[in-house]
Amino acid sequence: MAEHTVKAFDEDITRLRGLIAEMGGLAEVALQDALEAMARGDETLADKVVAGDKKIDALESEVDKLAVRIIALRAPMADDLREVIAALKIAGVVERIGDYSKNIARRIGQIEDRKRFEPLTLLPAMGELAGEMVHDVLTAYAARDPDLALEVIEADNKVDAFYDSIFRNLVSHMVENPATISSAAQLLFVARNIERIGDHATNVAEMVHFAATGVYPPDDDD
Amino acid sequence: MGEVMDSGSEQPIGPILIAAIACIALALFGVGLATVAGVFIVWVGSIFLANARPPQIESQPDTDIISSKSMGKLIKHSAAPLLVIEGGKVTLASRSAQRLLGKHIIGQDVRMAFRQPQAIKLLNKQKSGLAIIKGLARRRDIWRMKLQKIDTSMSVIELTSLTAEADISRAHTDFVANASHELRTPLASIIGYVETLREDGTGLDSNTSKKFLETIHREAQRLEALVSDLMSLSRIEAEKHDEPSDIIEFGKLIEQSARDAAGADRLDRVKFEIDDTLQIKGDAQQIEQLVRNLTDNALKYGDPEKPVSLQLAEGKEGQARFTVTDRGAGIDPQHLPHLTRRFYRTDPGRSRAAGGTGLGLAIVKHIVERHRGRLDIESQLGEGTSVIVRIPAVAGEVDQVS
Numbered sequence: 001m002a003e004h005t006v007k008a009f010d011e012d013i014t015r016l017r018g019l020i021a022e023m024g025g026l027a028e029v030a031l032q033d034a035l036e037a038m039a040r041g042d043e044t045l046a047d048k049v050v051a052g053d054k055k056i057d058a059l060e061s062e063v064d065k066l067a068v069r070i071i072a073l074r075a076p077m078a079d080d081l082r083e084v085i086a087a088l089k090i091a092g093v094v095e096r097i098g099d100y101s102k103n104i105a106r107r108i109g110q111i112e113d114r115k116r117f118e119p120l121t122l123l124p125a126m127g128e129l130a131g132e133m134v135h136d137v138l139t140a141y142a143a144r145d146p147d148l149a150l151e152v153i154e155a156d157n158k159v160d161a162f163y164d165s166i167f168r169n170l171v172s173h174m175v176e177n178p179a180t181i182s183s184a185a186q187l188l189f190v191a192r193n194i195e196r197i198g199d200h201a202t203n204v205a206e207m208v209h210f211a212a213t214g215v216y217p218p219d220d221d222d
Numbered sequence: 223m224g225e226v227m228d229s230g231s232e233q234p235i236g237p238i239l240i241a242a243i244a245c246i247a248l249a250l251f252g253v254g255l256a257t258v259a260g261v262f263i264v265w266v267g268s269i270f271l272a273n274a275r276p277p278q279i280e281s282q283p284d285t286d287i288i289s290s291k292s293m294g295k296l297i298k299h300s301a302a303p304l305l306v307i308e309g310g311k312v313t314l315a316s317r318s319a320q321r322l323l324g325k326h327i328i329g330q331d332v333r334m335a336f337r338q339p340q341a342i343k344l345l346n347k348q349k350s351g352l353a354i355i356k357g358l359a360r361r362r363d364i365w366r367m368k369l370q371k372i373d374t375s376m377s378v379i380e381l382t383s384l385t386a387e388a389d390i391s392r393a394h395t396d397f398v399a400n401a402s403h404e405l406r407t408p409l410a411s412i413i414g415y416v417e418t419l420r421e422d423g424t425g426l427d428s429n430t431s432k433k434f435l436e437t438i439h440r441e442a443q444r445l446e447a448l449v450s451d452l453m454s455l456s457r458i459e460a461e462k463h464d465e466p467s468d469i470i471e472f473g474k475l476i477e478q479s480a481r482d483a484a485g486a487d488r489l490d491r492v493k494f495e496i497d498d499t500l501q502i503k504g505d506a507q508q509i510e511q512l513v514r515n516l517t518d519n520a521l522k523y524g525d526p527e528k529p530v531s532l533q534l535a536e537g538k539e540g541q542a543r544f545t546v547t548d549r550g551a552g553i554d555p556q557h558l559p560h561l562t563r564r565f566y567r568t569d570p571g572r573s574r575a576a577g578g579t580g581l582g583l584a585i586v587k588h589i590v591e592r593h594r595g596r597l598d599i600e601s602q603l604g605e606g607t608s609v610i611v612r613i614p615a616v617a618g619e620v621d622q623v624s
Contacts, residue, residue, distance in 0.1 A: 014311065014330060014331045015331060017330070017331055017333075017334060018310075018330075018331030018332070018333035018334060019333070021331070021333040021337040022333045022337055022339075022342050024337050025333075025336075025337030025338045025339055025341075025342065028337070028338075029338065029339055029356075029357075125559065125560070128361075131361055132361050135357060135360075135361050139324065142324065142326060142327070142334040142335070143324045143325075143326040144326065145324075147538060158559055161556065161558055161559050162559045164555075165556040165559065165560075168556065
């Protein structure tokens with residue numbers, strides 16, 4: 001991006017982007033820790049994830065304040081405005097990703113008899129994919145790379161396919177072992193949360209694409 | 223000062239002449255002689271001073287050039303990823319750091335390069351220290367980040383990869399768990415048949431014992447294939463973190479390896495559409511294995527009457543895009559996410575009957591990862607399957623071949 005005559009504007013934008021990167025880093029770790037806690041049944045790690053979400057929320061309000069200040073003081077136009085608006089929206093979505101990770105962490109204590117759950121082996125693989133999407137989309141944001149953003153959007157299909165597969169798997173598991181229904185239902189929610197994280201990563205990818213090129217990526221399905 | 227004068231080149235005759243002419247002109251215009259003489263002396267004196275200065279002026283910025291420009295160069299070519307941070311922004315990054323974190327980081331907020339919480343904690347501390355950060359450039363990598371403060375606003379960051387060490391232990395446990403099961407199955411049938419043959423070797427008719435021996439032979443071959451696949455998998459994993467550096471002709475290698483994989487009796491089913499100008503940085507042996515595995519899969523699981531097409535073209539942003547397409551039953555979408563897992567089979571019976579080890583695609587995936595590429599599988603039930611491998615192509619310019 002070309003430099004502005006008002007240096008302070010560049011400083012503000014850089015700081016705004018830095019804050020979002022920091023938020024993203026926290027959300028990424030929250031997701032990873034939540035998944036690890038789930039795989040190991042580690043409730044202390046899960047509690048850490050729940051507690052860590054406050055930091056993400058605090059950063060989001062910092063982004064909000066800064067973005068509003070930039071708009072009020074500098075009245076940015078064209079791609080500058082796009083940048084600020086995108087930052088504002090991305091911060092909201094990243095915060096949601098943090099929330100979903102928190103939700104996953106919260107459910108860990110409620111899954112009983114984890115050893116016997118076959119679907120538990122599929123969830124980490126799905127989480128891995130979603131985590132990769134979050135990682136890639138944050139890198140795409142940092143690099144203003146619309147192509148990487150498109151790749152993230154494409155990757156969402158894989159997460160959706162995983163979700164369908166896990167859903168079927170869990171439903172048949174419930175039919176066969178009615179005693180485990182409540183735990184299986186929890187896992188269903190976990191899978192759902194991961195799927196939503198994938199969708200949110202896709203949203204961010206669309207905004208990154210928009211901020212970089214000014215057009216929303218084409219919808220290839222439906 | 224005298225020394226500097228000596229080292230100064232010739233006497234400045236030209237300027238002195240100009241001064242003399244100007245003073246004579248002044249005198250002619252009627253300016254007082256004393257004033258003219260004063261002006262002349264000051265003028266000539268200043269010429270000598272100016273003449274004396276150049277070497278000094280040159281040497282002054284010379285030290286500056288050494289400190290800033292060559293520091294940049296020094297850092298740029300350092301093999302370890304190095305970054306210089308000034309006032310919360312990345313001002314310099316070594317080429318290796320740019321390759322790791324992206325070229326965009328220069329001039330950006332340092333958090334764009336290091337968004338990991340541990341890294342930010344270290345950066346916020348405002349003093350030298352160490353941090354272990356996970357998922358820096360790729361999701362599973364681990365780096366040691368060393369921050370050295372130079373002055374109040376400037377600091378240097380050095381990165382060291384710890385990924386390889388952390389991987390070894392994890393890969394080890396995975397390997398033992400999966401492999402022992404797969405190895406035991408063929409062994410069990412070999413042992414079973416051998417025991418039967420040994421106990422009533424004389425009682426069996428020759429047809430049955432021949433059938434038993436064939437089974438033993440087939441299972442032993444399977445074991446052999448499995449062991450060799452496992453070995454290449456662990457070799458590829460061990461090398462996963464060193465990026466290959468040889469430049470190879472991708473197209474030529476594809477044709478050659480696909481011919482080998484197909485063999486004389488299946489060669490007529492393979493159709494090539496190869497752009498043979500594309501080059502990639504790669505390990506020829508591994509790329510050959512990748513092509514062989516994919517071609518063999520397509521020939522094995524595609525409709526035996528239909529052709530298999532191998533395509534190599536230039537993809538987006540300078541990538542080489544290699545596609546293997548078969549026409550056949552296709553793969554149920556619910557299996558797609560799992561295909562590259564070790565020993566995952568959509569139909570265990572069919573795969574084993576065809577002599578598959580369950581490792582082919584896992585090997586392909588690891589090879590692609592080592593080459594910093596991407597692997598995608600698309601399939602339509604009843605239509606067929608496409609496997610797409612994208613690997614960064616070597617650009618026309620000879621950038622860093624050395």
